[in-house]
Amino acid sequence: MIEMKDVYKKYPNGVTAANGINVNIEQGEFVYVVGPSGAGKSTFIKMMYREEKATTGTIKVNGVDLSKLKNKNVPIFRRNIGVVFQDFKLLNSISVYDNVAFALEVIEEHPTTIRKRVLETLELVGLKHKARMLPTELSGGEQQRVSIARSIVNSPKVVIADEPTGNLDPETSWGIMKILEEINLRGTTVVMATHNKDIVNKNKHRVIAIEGGKIARDQQKGDYGYES
Amino acid sequence: MHVTNRRVITDMKARTFRRHVKESFKSLGRNSWMTVASVSSVTVTLLLVGVFFVIMMNLNSVATSIEEDVEIRVHIDVAANDEDREVLKQQIGGITQVDSIEFSPKEEELDSLIDSFGEEGQAFKLVEQENPLKDVFVVKTKNPTDTINVAKKIESFNYVSSVKYGQGTVESLFKFIDISRNVGLILIIGLLFTAMFLISNTIKITIMARRREIEIMRLVGATNSFIRWPFFLEGLWLGILGSIIPITVVSLAYYYLFDLIQSKLAANNFIKLLEFNPFVFQLSAVLVLIGALIGIWGSLMSVRKFLKV
Numbered sequence: 001m002i003e004m005k006d007v008y009k010k011y012p013n014g015v016t017a018a019n020g021i022n023v024n025i026e027q028g029e030f031v032y033v034v035g036p037s038g039a040g041k042s043t044f045i046k047m048m049y050r051e052e053k054a055t056t057g058t059i060k061v062n063g064v065d066l067s068k069l070k071n072k073n074v075p076i077f078r079r080n081i082g083v084v085f086q087d088f089k090l091l092n093s094i095s096v097y098d099n100v101a102f103a104l105e106v107i108e109e110h111p112t113t114i115r116k117r118v119l120e121t122l123e124l125v126g127l128k129h130k131a132r133m134l135p136t137e138l139s140g141g142e143q144q145r146v147s148i149a150r151s152i153v154n155s156p157k158v159v160i161a162d163e164p165t166g167n168l169d170p171e172t173s174w175g176i177m178k179i180l181e182e183i184n185l186r187g188t189t190v191v192m193a194t195h196n197k198d199i200v201n202k203n204k205h206r207v208i209a210i211e212g213g214k215i216a217r218d219q220q221k222g223d224y225g226y227e228s
Numbered sequence: 229m230h231v232t233n234r235r236v237i238t239d240m241k242a243r244t245f246r247r248h249v250k251e252s253f254k255s256l257g258r259n260s261w262m263t264v265a266s267v268s269s270v271t272v273t274l275l276l277v278g279v280f281f282v283i284m285m286n287l288n289s290v291a292t293s294i295e296e297d298v299e300i301r302v303h304i305d306v307a308a309n310d311e312d313r314e315v316l317k318q319q320i321g322g323i324t325q326v327d328s329i330e331f332s333p334k335e336e337e338l339d340s341l342i343d344s345f346g347e348e349g350q351a352f353k354l355v356e357q358e359n360p361l362k363d364v365f366v367v368k369t370k371n372p373t374d375t376i377n378v379a380k381k382i383e384s385f386n387y388v389s390s391v392k393y394g395q396g397t398v399e400s401l402f403k404f405i406d407i408s409r410n411v412g413l414i415l416i417i418g419l420l421f422t423a424m425f426l427i428s429n430t431i432k433i434t435i436m437a438r439r440r441e442i443e444i445m446r447l448v449g450a451t452n453s454f455i456r457w458p459f460f461l462e463g464l465w466l467g468i469l470g471s472i473i474p475i476t477v478v479s480l481a482y483y484y485l486f487d488l489i490q491s492k493l494a495a496n497n498f499i500k501l502l503e504f505n506p507f508v509f510q511l512s513a514v515l516v517l518i519g520a521l522i523g524i525w526g527s528l529m530s531v532r533k534f535l536k537v
Contacts, residue, residue: 072452074446075446075449075451075454076451078448079448079449083447089443089444089447090444091440091441091444093258105247106445106454107450108244108454111243150448
């Protein structure tokens with residue numbers, strides 16, 4: 001599903017963010033990516049959806065070799081990957097419904113399919129009744145749920161979440177986790193970078209800890225392992 | 229089976245295109261402040277271009293009509309017989325820059341001279357029996373500026389008594405026309421730079437809002453051309469919207485000024501302004517076209533930066 005072999009990433013400014021990473025994530029897994037700030041978590045995650053390219057080594061996602069992927073084919077590749085961010089990345093000028101529909105419009109889905117899928121997905125995240133509202137009229141947790149809805153509306157094989165609960169209070173964070181767990185139960189691989197100790201320790205899943213650009217620990221049903 | 233597939237595909241494209249059009253209109257409303265700013269800069273630019281275009285085109289038309297009036301009059305020596313004249317005509321025709329040669333016998337010359345004096349000219353009727361004038365070849369060059377060179381060449385031919393083309397006047401006239409055209413060109417270039425500056429500044433302001441939009445489109449798997457389309461159309465609408473006021477203002481102004489100026493120039497019958505129709509319609513087409521190009525250029529430039537993966 002996601003396979004990294006001897007991956008190195010050196011930025012032009014000299015920072016080495018990945019220093020020989022080997023990892024294999026299977027279809028349907030739920031994986032936490034933990035580690036101190038600046039340890040290379042973000043780069044690790046960004047390389048999975050080809051926001052960053054590895055300097056050397058091979059990365060395969062959904063059977064696509066990212067080192068050989070041409071720039072113009074990146075959008076097509078992204079259609080099988082849902083990405084969720086700490087800052088939601090919603091368009092504040094259009095409605096919740098339109099934000100979610102956006103992901104299907106760009107891949108030129110049929111309007112009736114779009115309508116059906118958007119409403120189903122909004123129902124899954126519990127926001128069907130707020131479909132007509134603007135993102136700015138929603139709470140942070142609700143905005144994150146819209147963002148998750150957008151990432152899964154085209155049924156991607158993998159959802160990558162970069163600190164999805166980073167801006168949310170504990171209670172709201174659990175709401176987000178419930179949705180991610182639900183998505184995972186339906187067979188979607190979930191990779192989630194997080195600093196949330198409680199969540200990692202209570203909802204047990206595989207934990208990959210990154211330190212100094214290397215995998216320091218890779219543990220099934222692991223603990224957070226750091227003082228938060 | 230194949231046919232059905234193709235129909236599905238074309239149907240899809242048409243729907244996507246409608247989406248782009250709808251999206252581009254929505255975006256104009258959504259970014260209303262930016263729309264006003266962009267339309268204003270296009271409007272200002274096109275007003276300048278429009279006014280300038282009117283002046284330039286009229287100057288050019290006056291210059292052209294003056295230039296066209298320039299002709300070389302070759303006075304043929306009285307000693308020349310029909311054959312000599314034919315040889316001379318061949319020689320003149322052999323000069324590559326020559327466009328047309330017209331023979332005007334001395335009788336005709338006298339008639340037109342008498343006519344040009346009006347009533348008083350009647351006095352010359354007396355000399356009709358002993359016409360003192362010479363037969364003339366009226367030579368026109370393909371390019372008016374070749375007049376002087378051609379005249380000099382003709383002067384050297386046999387049986388040429390004298391060559392007249394308004395020596396002195398023509399040289400300074402051409403110089404004047406040349407200078408005004410160059411000044412015009414420089415002003416146009418300056419204007420285009422001003423336009424680019426205005427548009428690119430407006431775009432800089434909008435880039436931040438756009439960055440997010442494009443980033444998200446890329447994130448959810450939109451191809452570059454899919455991202456570009458609404459921007460392309462939006463630029464097109466901005467340009468067209470921006471050309472409305474300049475077209476109205478310049479057309480109305482031309483309509484009123486045309487009558488005013490034309491009546492003052494009426495005495496001077498070789499200076500004619502370009503007729504309202506079709507000139508104003510051509511002008512409008514040019515302004516819409518420039519507006520659309522500026523708009524599209526501006527929009528696409530602002531997207532380009534974000535489409536590099």
